[in-house]
Amino acid sequence: xxxxxxxxxxxxxxxxxxxxxxxxxxxxxxxxxxxxxxxxxxxxxxxxxxxxxxxxxxxxxxxxxxxxxxxxxxxxxxxxxx
Amino acid sequence: xxxxxxxxxxxxxxxxxxxxxxxxxxxxxxxxxxxxxxxxxxxxxxxxxxxxxxxxxxxxxxxxxxxxxxxxxxxxxxxxxxxxxxxxxxxxxxxxxxxxxxxxxxxxxxxxxxxxxxxxxxxxxxxxxxxxxxxxxxxxxxxxxxxxxxxxxxxxxxxxxxxxxxxxxxxxxxxxxxxxxxxxxxxxxxxxxxxxxxxxxxxxxxxxxxxxxxxxxxxxxxxxxxxxxxxxxxxxxxxxxxxxxxxxxxxxxxxxxxxxxxxxxxxxxxxxxxxxxxxxxxxxxxxxxxxxxxxxxxxxxxxxxxxxxxxxxxxxxxxxxxxxxxxxxxxxxxxxxxxxxxxxxxxxxxxxxxxxxxxxxxxxxxxxxxxxxxxxxxxxxxxxxxxxxxxxxxxxxxxxxxxxxxxxxxxxxxxxxxxxxxxxxxxxxxxxxxxxxxxxxxxxxxxxxxx
Numbered sequence: 001x002x003x004x005x006x007x008x009x010x011x012x013x014x015x016x017x018x019x020x021x022x023x024x025x026x027x028x029x030x031x032x033x034x035x036x037x038x039x040x041x042x043x044x045x046x047x048x049x050x051x052x053x054x055x056x057x058x059x060x061x062x063x064x065x066x067x068x069x070x071x072x073x074x075x076x077x078x079x080x081x082x
Numbered sequence: 083x084x085x086x087x088x089x090x091x092x093x094x095x096x097x098x099x100x101x102x103x104x105x106x107x108x109x110x111x112x113x114x115x116x117x118x119x120x121x122x123x124x125x126x127x128x129x130x131x132x133x134x135x136x137x138x139x140x141x142x143x144x145x146x147x148x149x150x151x152x153x154x155x156x157x158x159x160x161x162x163x164x165x166x167x168x169x170x171x172x173x174x175x176x177x178x179x180x181x182x183x184x185x186x187x188x189x190x191x192x193x194x195x196x197x198x199x200x201x202x203x204x205x206x207x208x209x210x211x212x213x214x215x216x217x218x219x220x221x222x223x224x225x226x227x228x229x230x231x232x233x234x235x236x237x238x239x240x241x242x243x244x245x246x247x248x249x250x251x252x253x254x255x256x257x258x259x260x261x262x263x264x265x266x267x268x269x270x271x272x273x274x275x276x277x278x279x280x281x282x283x284x285x286x287x288x289x290x291x292x293x294x295x296x297x298x299x300x301x302x303x304x305x306x307x308x309x310x311x312x313x314x315x316x317x318x319x320x321x322x323x324x325x326x327x328x329x330x331x332x333x334x335x336x337x338x339x340x341x342x343x344x345x346x347x348x349x350x351x352x353x354x355x356x357x358x359x360x361x362x363x364x365x366x367x368x369x370x371x372x373x374x375x376x377x378x379x380x381x382x383x384x385x386x387x388x389x390x391x392x393x394x395x396x397x398x399x400x401x402x403x404x405x406x407x408x409x410x411x412x413x414x415x416x417x418x419x420x421x422x423x424x425x426x427x428x429x430x431x432x433x434x435x436x437x438x439x440x441x442x443x444x445x446x447x448x449x450x451x452x453x454x455x456x457x458x459x460x461x462x463x464x465x466x467x468x469x470x471x472x473x474x475x476x477x478x479x480x481x482x483x484x485x486x487x488x489x490x491x492x493x494x495x496x497x498x499x500x501x502x503x504x505x506x507x508x509x510x511x512x513x514x515x516x517x518x519x520x521x522x523x524x525x526x527x528x529x530x531x532x533x
Contacts, residue, residue, distance in 0.1 A: 012435055013462040014139055022274060044462040045425070045433035069138055 005055050007077040009070045013044035017066045025066075027059050032082075039077060042070060057081040085401050086110050086160040086185070091129065092150045093165030095453030096469055097377070098125035101163050104393035113157045115150065117143035119461045124454065131157060138463045144168045147175045154184050161185035161400060163393075167465070170376040171198060187400040189354050189375050196350060197373040201244040201282055207370045210349035212342045215361070215369040217284030225265045231283055232261055238288075241265065243272035244280035247372075251275060254286055287369070289519045291362040292316065293328050294374075295343035296384045298395055299352050300405045307340045308384045308392075309414050311357075315507060317431055317523050322500070323507060324380035325419045326387050329478060329516025330362065339368055346370060354399050355381075355392055379422070379470070382451060386418035386474040417478040419485050421471045421504045423452075423494070425460045428503040435462040439496035448473050448488045460497050468499070478516065482508055 009015070017025040017040050026038050033039065033053040040062075042049045053059075057079040064076050089105055090113040091098045098114060102125060105112045114129035119138035126132045133153045136143035143149070145168055154162055162184055164170035176191035188194070197203050201221065204214045216235060221244070222228045232239055232255070241264060243251030253268050255261045265281075273279035296308040312328035313321045331339065343358040357378050359371040381392045390412070399405070425434050441456040452469030454460065460468055473488060475481030486508045492501060507513050510526060 011462070020274065044435060045464060045466040047433050049432075067139070 002057075003081040004060075005057065005079045005081055006075050007039060007051065007053070007079060009042055009051060009074050009076050010072065011042055011044050011049055012070055012072045012074075013042040013049070015064050015066065015068045015070050015076065016041040016043065017062065029059060029061055031059050033057060033059050033079060051076065053079060055079055055081050085403075086397065088113060088130070088157065088159045088161075089187070089397070090115065090150070090154045090157065090159035090162045091125075091165065092144065092162050092169055093167070094120050094123065094125065094144060094464065096451045096467070097165040097379075097453075099128060099453065100451055101165065101393055102128050104391055104397070107391075108394065108397065110397070113153070113159050115144070115153055117463070119459075119463050123458065133157065138461065140168065140463065147172070147178055150175070151178050151182055151184070154179075155182065159184065161187055161397075163187040163396070164376065166374075166376050166379055171374070173198065185400050187354070187396050189352055189356065193350055193352055194375045197375050199244050199278075199280075200242060200246065200372060201280060203370075203372060206350050207346050210345045212346045212349075212370045213368065215284045215287065215371070218282045220282070221280040222282055225262055228261055228265055228283065229258055232258065235283060235285060238286040240284045240286050241268050242282055242284060243268065243276060243278070244282060245276035245278040246272065251281075287361055287363045289364055289521055290314075291328075291330055291519050292321075292359065292371075293330065293339065293362060293368070294357045294359045294378075295340055296355065296357055296378075296381070296392075297343055297347050297352070298355050298392075298399070298405065299347055300399050301353050301402055302404050304405045305344055305347050305352075306405065306407070306409050306412060307344055308388050308390065308412060310336065310339060311378075311380055311383055313380065314518055314520050315513070315522055316520050321380065321422065322424075322523065323419065323421050323504070324383050325417065325478070325481070326383040327414060327417065335366060335368075342368070342370070346373070355396050379467070380420050382449060382470060382472045383418040383420045386449070386472060387414045387416060388412055389415070416474055416476045417481040418472060418474045419481045421485065421489070421508075422467050422500075423469045423471060423504070424466045424500045425468050425497040426466045426500055427498050428500045431500075433462070433466040434498035435460050436497040438468075438494065440493055441495075442491075442493035444488055444491035447484060468497075471504075479514075482514060 037053045038050045040051045060080050062077045088111040102112050111130040114132040115135040116126045169175040173191040173195040176186045179186040238256050241253045251272050253264045269279045292313045299305040311324050311326045313324045315323035357374040360368045362368045438458045449472040473484040489505045
């Protein structure tokens with residue numbers, strides 16, 4: 001059975017699924033991702049931190065919406081490993 | 083006419099506390115606005131009244147022009163002080179204040195608009211006989227045009243967005259290939275960030291010093307300078323330490339710089355306080371860089387050497403009072419240094435939000451302009467600067483010694499800070515000699531960190 005891997009945000013901040021307001025999302029739910037792919041971005045004190053996949057698999061679901069406020073350690077998505 | 087009864091402060095943190103302090107002294111009531119993330123911040127309880135302006139994100143709170151205007155009307159504020167950052171250099175906000183008969187404490191919308199365009203500012207300064215960095219004075223439309231200009235000026239060059247700022251919309255190019263590679267993207271980025279795709283080319287000045295001049299101008303044509311501030315200790319285009327006077331200037335060069343700043347300000351009929359930024363090259367040539375049409379973060383060093391209260395001057399000028407001091411009456415006394423305390427990793431400069439679990443500050447002979455107190459949260463939503471430490475000495479050496487002692491006595495826990503970096507800069511020989519450029523931190527990285 002495929003392993004599920006939860007993606008956490010190590011830092012608090014504002015969550016973004018797109019690199020810029022007029023751009024497409026980094027990853028759609030159901031897309032295949034590879035280790036190192038950027039999944040989302042967190043804005044913390046005018047700095048941007050990229051959240052990257054730490055495993056290969058399918059990004060099954062995001063738990064937070066674009067522009068939601070995150071706590072440190074919050075679960076943001078789940079990847080089903082392949 | 084007459085002075086204000088109530089001022090709304092469209093800002094947060096240390097600068098909101100700073101403005102409240104002067105308003106209290108002047109007997110002016112204050113209105114603080116705060117986001118949901120700032121409800122417990124010290125400035126909120128220090129204001130006469132406080133109104134929540136919206137959610138944590140700045141664009142939904144502090145940057146929401148209509149909400150600020152609405153709260154100003156509801157609380158019957160006569161005037162709005164914008165502080166720095168946020169709406170302080172937004173001509174649209176100034177126009178809305180004017181429409182609602184609320185005094186904006188700062189220059190006119192038109193002036194902010196002119197100085198917000200780097201190209202327009204270059205044109206105006208040249209008219210005033212103020213040197214600007216060699217470059218183009220009109221918008222560059224195509225790569226071909228850019229290449230012709232570039233070969234005329236000679237590399238290295240900076241490709242800049244006219245509406246850019248804060249290090250965004252600037253690209254260093256060393257040759258034709260690099261210029262071709264970045265031209266379209268820079269123009270595109272300028273359009274999407276600043277809604278203005280105007281770009282131009284300037285000579286790149288390596289190893290520059292960043293020295294700025296504080297000016298004050300009333301609405302009756304009186305323009306004064308309050309000397310210079312040396313701001314060359316920077317990391318990623320952000321200032322870390324400022325001092326006045328600049329250890330780099332001799333009296334002749336200082337006079338030349340101050341005269342240029344005054345000529346530039348008169349050219350645009352500037353009013354209120356403002357800062358003319360210049361860069362110096364290795365041969366002591368200086369060039370106008372840009373103007374900040376607002377109060378600066380580092381204004382306290384100027385207050386320390388002149389004994390003047392810049393916020394008080396801002397309020398009085400905005401209330402159409404005449405300046406009662408003359409240039410001859412303004413003296414600089416001794417030497418002042420400011421260190422900016424950032425909640426960030428001192429090695430990577432990455433921000434470090436958290437709760438200030440401990441804050442011990444020495445009491446004597448030092449000024450602290452802090453946004454936080456022990457127990458405050460440093461939230462992830464705003465600037466990482468949590469406070470400023472300012473000392474004044476009879477000489478530069480004495481000011482450095484004082485700062486060394488003060489920094490040693492500070493204890494801040496709960497978030498990572500750059501305190502250790504500040505201590506090491508104060509003990510760095512190059513800094514102590516006063517011979518440093520904007521490359522100082524990058525060049526001294528290992529030395530500073532291993533100290």
